Amino acid sequence: MxxxxxxxxxxxxxxxxxxxxxxxxxxxxxxxxxxxxxxxxxxxxxxxxxxxxxxxxxxxxxxxxxxxxxxxxxxxxxxxxxxxxxxxxxxxxxxxxxxxxxxxxxxxxxxxxxxxxxxxxxVPNFAIGAVLMMRFAEIAAPFFETAEIIELHHDQKIDAPSGTAMSTVSRMAAASDQWGADPTQNEVVPGARGARSGGINVHSVRLRGMVAHQEVLLGTTGQSLSIRHDSYDRxxxxxxxxxxxxxxxxxxxxxxxxxxxxxx
Amino acid sequence: MxxxxxxxxxxxxxxxxxxxxxxxxxxxxxxxxxxxxxxxxxxxxxxxxxxxxxxxxxxxxxxxxxxxxxxxxxxxxxxxxxxxxxxxxxxxxxxxxxxxxxxxxxxxxxxxxxxxxxxxxxVPNFAIGAVLMMRFAEIAAPFFETAEIIELHHDQKIDAPSGTAMSTVSRMAAASDQWGADPTQNEVVPGARGARSGGINVHSVRLRGMVAHQEVLLGTTGQSLSIRHDSYDRxxxxxxxxxxxxxxxxxxxxxxxxxxxxxx
Amino acid sequence: MxxxxxxxxxxxxxxxxxxxxxxxxxxxxxxxxxxxxxxxxxxxxxxxxxxxxxxxxxxxxxxxxxxxxxxxxxxxxxxxxxxxxxxxxxxxxxxxxxxxxxxxxxxxxxxxxxxxxxxxxxVPNFAIGAVLMMRFAEIAAPFFETAEIIELHHDQKIDAPSGTAMSTVSRMAAASDQWGADPTQNEVVPGARGARSGGINVHSVRLRGMVAHQEVLLGTTGQSLSIRHDSYDRxxxxxxxxxxxxxxxxxxxxxxxxxxxxxx
Amino acid sequence: MxxxxxxxxxxxxxxxxxxxxxxxxxxxxxxxxxxxxxxxxxxxxxxxxxxxxxxxxxxxxxxxxxxxxxxxxxxxxxxxxxxxxxxxxxxxxxxxxxxxxxxxxxxxxxxxxxxxxxxxxxVPNFAIGAVLMMRFAEIAAPFFETAEIIELHHDQKIDAPSGTAMSTVSRMAAASDQWGADPTQNEVVPGARGARSGGINVHSVRLRGMVAHQEVLLGTTGQSLSIRHDSYDRxxxxxxxxxxxxxxxxxxxxxxxxxxxxxx
Structure with missing residues (x-):
């Protein structure tokens, strides 16, 4: 050794x-x-x-x-x-x-x-899983026409979306600008479609009991790809x-x- | 027989x-x-x-x-x-x-x-799984302090949130009004926290390839409960x-x- | 007060x-x-x-x-x-x-x-979310022809399946015995189809970083219902x-x- | 043009x-x-x-x-x-x-x-999302000590695990052989821990209503990464x-x- x-x-x-x-x-x-x-x-x-x-x-x-x-x-x-x-x-x-x-x-x-x-x-983020998630989202971006991000955190977090979600959006948007238009014509309750940035919608969930989680969803004809990171503690x-x-x-x-x- | x-x-x-x-x-x-x-x-x-x-x-x-x-x-x-x-x-x-x-x-x-x-x-909705999901969400509501709904549909749907999501919210809100306050103080991009109705936040995802899906998330100390319905076709x-x-x-x-x- | x-x-x-x-x-x-x-x-x-x-x-x-x-x-x-x-x-x-x-x-x-x-x-299990999950699985059972359970725990757990998974199976099996036959004719690697009990297959995942999680999946024509409990700590x-x-x-x-x- | x-x-x-x-x-x-x-x-x-x-x-x-x-x-x-x-x-x-x-x-x-x-x-598999999932699983493998695969298909599929799951395992096993030992000492019902191959456990779910889905789970200290592909039709x-x-x-x-x- x-x-x-x-x-x-x-x-x-x-x-x-x-x-x-x-x-x-x-x-x-x-x-x-x-x-x-x-x-x-x-x-x-x-x-x-x-x-x-x-x-x-x-x-x-x-x-x-x-x-x-x-x-x-x-x-x-x-x-x-x-x-x-x-x-x-x-x-x-x-x-x-x-x-x-x-x-x-x-x-x-x-x-x-x-x-x-x-x-x-x-290193802004040492969570290997989160770093891989962002990299994979970036690689996958050009092969899909639609993408959305759901980040989920405990109910004490005061910022929305999370910094990781915003970084992910920005890297995906840099990797592709060929995102489909939002189909929504009638947002019955304002905010339903989340925060749109760079052609990608971001949704922030705040739930007691949760820690720090993020899921990147990418969709194209007949299929979707999801990349999710769950962080359980420090x-x-x-x-x-x-x-x-x-x-x-x-x-x-x-x-x-x-x-x-x-x-x- | x-x-x-x-x-x-x-x-x-x-x-x-x-x-x-x-x-x-x-x-x-x-x-x-x-x-x-x-x-x-x-x-x-x-x-x-x-x-x-x-x-x-x-x-x-x-x-x-x-x-x-x-x-x-x-x-x-x-x-x-x-x-x-x-x-x-x-x-x-x-x-x-x-x-x-x-x-x-x-x-x-x-x-x-x-x-x-x-x-x-x-019958407004014949999908047994969706009907059970709404009923379970209603039963579970009083035992959790936080709840959010994510509904996901194909990228041709023009309404957001879906009718099923709004029905679910309304039944959960009738079952409990003891929902925690939204912790968000800084919504960096407007809409990130979704559509808030009856103390419950609803998020609408539109993704090519998807059909009709909904997940109800409930959180309390140290745990979360998720009830999800996936509809694949007519x-x-x-x-x-x-x-x-x-x-x-x-x-x-x-x-x-x-x-x-x-x-x- | x-x-x-x-x-x-x-x-x-x-x-x-x-x-x-x-x-x-x-x-x-x-x-x-x-x-x-x-x-x-x-x-x-x-x-x-x-x-x-x-x-x-x-x-x-x-x-x-x-x-x-x-x-x-x-x-x-x-x-x-x-x-x-x-x-x-x-x-x-x-x-x-x-x-x-x-x-x-x-x-x-x-x-x-x-x-x-x-x-x-x-009380054998004080986790409200787990208790609700089991009850909901029992209520839903008669409306589906297929059901499987995935339980996921940290990589120190020596028993498989978990006690909660076995309780869930037993309550679902008591609620319905109308489960479809296993379609598998060729189990390429033994164990792939999990542990079958009462017509329901149970799968135990052991993963570093995880805590205690369980998902009950129920399927019928064109749709599935999933009920998941995540426990994050004591x-x-x-x-x-x-x-x-x-x-x-x-x-x-x-x-x-x-x-x-x-x-x- | x-x-x-x-x-x-x-x-x-x-x-x-x-x-x-x-x-x-x-x-x-x-x-x-x-x-x-x-x-x-x-x-x-x-x-x-x-x-x-x-x-x-x-x-x-x-x-x-x-x-x-x-x-x-x-x-x-x-x-x-x-x-x-x-x-x-x-x-x-x-x-x-x-x-x-x-x-x-x-x-x-x-x-x-x-x-x-x-x-x-x-091309053995034209589903872009599945191809990306396999590639990402291969890239991520060396950074995690535990990994398991869950593949879920409709209840007419006679083989288990699926060909895609076996390909994924084989690529992940080639990318890393540093997988933790299975902690299970007591498999209460045989098969619970799935099919073990190359240090990775594979679980096959068969559910009516589902189409073709696969999730790769990777776990390390305090976190997990999941990569999931959902295929909805041809x-x-x-x-x-x-x-x-x-x-x-x-x-x-x-x-x-x-x-x-x-x-x-």
Whole structure:
């Protein structure tokens, strides 16, 4: 067996960071060497991440990653902290796998210049199934005349449609503009036909008990194709995080999105 | 085996009427004795309904039903003709199973007085699965805090939502008014949250290749219940028509809807 | 507003018991007055059930329920303890809502004689959606010639089919024995057609990421009806537990199953 | 607008051939120039294909295709006839789009040598949605640890699993052999866990009313991806046939399967 990849985690005291620590600890190809969280300096990170018995450096500053020889750093923090963390990685030759949201085009341009000794991937959505769903919808789009999207979330979500649904629409619309006209002449109750964007109608369902789900429906003569992603909890991001951590060394410079990492 | 029920069909030359003739011929408990269609006097009804070899009276007027001793008449015609046909059945002691749409409350009141010797059932939707779906949605409603309906049809349908969806909403809203408030604060694209009626949101999907489908989603803490009906072609009405034909003798006077016939 | 129902919880230190405490605390119609757990005498039940600030008697024995005037006791423990707890309720005029599994017919007979001053309901499955699914499948059965069940669970489940699937089959088979013969003449790979029982085929899917799901499919000419229940986590039992707690006073003696409580 | 492609149809008197003629007639980029069927020499192909008013050569032999200058021939016949028809196309520089099943590897080798002036595509499944589903399942396979297939067909199908399901399994198994072990230790009723092949379980549902449907389920931590194809009638093959007819000129020699034509 080849040597394990040495991994450091920023924001290890947060909910997502703790989940990441657990996932790294559970993966035989990875070794968790540093768990960092300045906002939880007083907290016993060992309990947060169930780290009993692991020989691990816990600390409040990024220097820990250098001292422990981390090869890859994973960042799920907030945009201000993340900017510093990612810059630190670039300066110290550490690969960065970033799930924090909020980076501007300007941020990305900056990183592009700084990541010369190591690589960086910024991922808006780490759920592999959702990333595949969007890619497949894009590939399938030119072969169908009609497409609609149904996204379903728990009843606390205040935005509609979801960001994933809007991204999907926009990629499908870029892949094909040959969508049939809406046949509706009489919308008995306003809104029935959903939100139309780029020739594709999007419907947002909010249901107690549900988590995060999306179905892309494509129809042509005599048949339909449905691509559905169901996310059941926060752990759905982990397979994507682990995969990116293992593959980041092969993707020079800055990469945005999981697609390139998956090779799809 | 008990004696077969003698059945006459009005509008036997129409698409639905011809399908009904075939279904009656294929049922061992029923005997097709008369196929009537004034608008197809010149047409060979034998070919329409694949009636070769059946000893059957074909004719253009309702008198054929009396002459052949029909016990039940099935009517899929147009409202004007249907009014006369149904009245004729009442006057001649023939049970009437009616799928024609357009009867007013006044029509029904009239029939109520006239059906003293035989019975009549007027059915807006003969698809047993759809009728069960609506009934189940109604029973389930009080146990859930959120409910939404997705109806999906082919891309030639000009109305949205469908009549079945609106009936379902109205029955669910009558069964419960304890629906959670819509959590949406930011509808990024108008219409995303569908058509809200009685506390329930309805979404209409139009997709080439599809036929007629509806899904009722109900959600409460940690779980959801979905009830879905898929109709694949016109034949989906037949099990309901045949059942009503066999059971009409047990339902005195006028009955509206398949629910009572099903005993649900 | 009417007075709140006074509720005691047995097994309050267990995972399910703690969830029940939280659910009772969150319901405006109920008041949690006693949380009992002999196996967790040393444990601070306050922390388990997030009970800070609640004026609540915590104790290791059932006497607490009498002292606090509990009207209803909820039991999610183990069969040996549950037998004693339920008997204690009968003797002290406290209604019992029981989710513990393992009661024999003999146990039930015994309870039937003892519950004279208060009532008891023993519920194998508190998930309201699953209970409705089974009931609806039973009602629908006589109207379809073909039916199959697909149950889907996480990839740690060692039994197949699930208990819920087998209960569903048995109730559907009791409701109708008019199921079509299996058309399969050539099962290319053994097992493809699933487990056949009572004329209904059952298919068990085991998939990482999933929780507990079941779909009942019914088909007749030109149409199909699907009834699906999705359970996302342990909290899916809570709406059923709360409902039984509120309605138990109206169901004299011993009741088995949630159906009677739901009135379906 | 560019000139229309001149199309001839073999087996025009058969059910599939007639549907093909209709589809070609309805496509503005194609021109139906010859409809051939030796088995229906006496039949009025015009009525079969609703060809009224079309200036079309109808005949019983393949020579008609040469006389009318057909550029592409479409063949839905039987294997013996198809061998001759395809050979005729090779010899006469006509592109062949072939949906007839039963060709051996030897047949294909022969065609490979003969198609030097024109091209040939042999397609086991023209349903674009099914072809995409299989391709997507293959792409997704390496990112999931568990996968199962549910195929659902009408209750007259005698084989289980379907050919499409077996093809899908075989492609997914070739794409990944990292499937988790079956967790089942207790198969209460034999067959519950379906047909296991290549680490993937396949379940065959047979339901009256259904047509042809398949769902591929893939699961990993906290999420699942489902890819589903619904075929509603024979016309579901047409979009694939028309696309192959338009694109065959760009695919030199012999092509097997629709994937290359779709460019996926």
């Amino acid at each position: 080849s040597e394990r990849i040495r991994v450091g985690v920023f924001g290890a005291g947060g909910r997502m960071g703790a989940t990441v620590c657990d996932a790294v600890l559970g993966d035989p190809e990875l070794e968790l060497v540093a768990a960092v969280d300045p906002h939880h300096a007083g907290l016993d990170l060992r309990s947060v991440a169930h780290l009993d018995g692991v020989d691990l450096v816990l600390g409040s500053g990024p220097d820990e990653l250098v001292r422990t020889g981390a090869q890859v750093a994973i960042d799920f923090t907030r945009i201000e902290a993340a900017r510093e963390n990612v810059g630190f990685c670039a300066d110290n030759g550490i690969h960065a796998v970033v799930g924090t949201s909020g980076f501007s085009d300007e941020d990305c341009e900056g990183f592009r210049g700084r990541f010369t000794r190591s690589n960086c991937v910024i 752990s759905s991001f982990m397979p994507g995080v682990l995969l990116a951590t293992k593959r980041i060394a092969d993707h020079p410079g800055l990469t945005v999105g999981l697609d390139a990492i998956l090779g799809i | 008990s004696e077969r029920i003698r059945v006459g069909v009005f509008g036997a030359g129409g698409r639905m009427g011809a399908t009904v003739c075939d279904a009656v011929l294929g049922d061992p408990e029923l005997e097709l004795v008369a196929a009537v269609d004034p608008h197809h006097a010149g047409l060979d009804l034998r070919s329409v309904a694949h009636l070769d070899g059946v000893d059957l009276v074909l004719g253009s007027g309702p008198d054929e039903l009396v002459r052949t001793g029909a016990q039940v008449a099935i009517d899929f015609t147009r409202i004007e003709a249907a009014r006369e046909n149904v009245g004729f059945c009442a006057d001649n002691g023939i049970h009437a199973v009616v799928g024609t749409s357009g009867f007013s409350d006044e029509d029904c009141e009239g029939f109520r007085g006239r059906f003293t010797r035989s019975n009549c059932v007027i 034949s989906s009405f037949m099990p309901g028509v045949l059942l009503a034909t066999k059971r009409i003798a047990d339902h005195p006077g006028l009955t509206v809807g398949l629910d009572a016939i099903l005993g649900i | 009417s007075e709140r129902i006074r509720v005691g919880v047995f097994g309050a230190g267990g995972r399910m018991g703690a969830t029940v405490c939280d659910a009772v605390l969150g319901d405006p119609e109920l008041e949690l007055v006693a949380a009992v757990d002999p196996h967790h005498a040393g444990l601070d039940l306050r922390s388990v059930a997030h009970l800070d600030g609640v004026d609540l008697v915590l104790g290791s024995g059932p006497d607490e329920l009498v002292r606090t005037g509990a009207q209803v006791a909820i039991d999610f423990t183990r069969i040996e303890a549950a037998r004693e707890n339920v008997g204690f309720c009968a003797d002290n005029g406290i209604h019992a809502v029981v989710g513990t599994s393992g009661f024999s017919d003999e146990d039930c007979e015994g309870f039937r004689g003892r519950f004279t001053r208060s009532n008891c309901v023993i 909290s899916s039992f809570m709406p059923g537990v709360l409902l039984a707690t509120k309605r138990i006073a109206d169901h004299p003696g011993l009741t088995v199953g949630l159906d009677a409580i739901l009135g379906i | 560019s000139e229309r492609i001149r199309v001839g149809v073999f087996g025009a008197g058969g059910r599939m051939g007639a549907t093909v003629c209709d589809a070609v007639l309805g496509d503005p980029e194609l021109e139906l120039v010859a409809a051939v069927d030796p088995h229906h020499a006496g039949l009025d192909l015009r009525s079969v294909a609703h060809l009224d008013g079309v200036d079309l050569v109808l005949g019983s032999g393949p020579d008609e295709l040469v006389r009318t200058g057909a550029q592409v021939a479409i063949d839905f016949t039987r294997i013996e006839a198809a061998r001759e028809n395809v050979g005729f196309c090779a010899d006469n520089g006509i592109h062949a789009v072939v949906g007839t099943s039963g060709f051996s590897d030897e047949d294909c080798e022969g065609f490979r040598g003969r198609f030097t002036r024109s091209n040939c595509v042999i 016309s579901s093959f047409m979009p694939g046939v028309l696309l192959a007819t338009k694109r065959i000129a760009d695919h030199p020699g012999l092509t097997v399967g629709l994937d290359a034509i779709l460019g996926i």
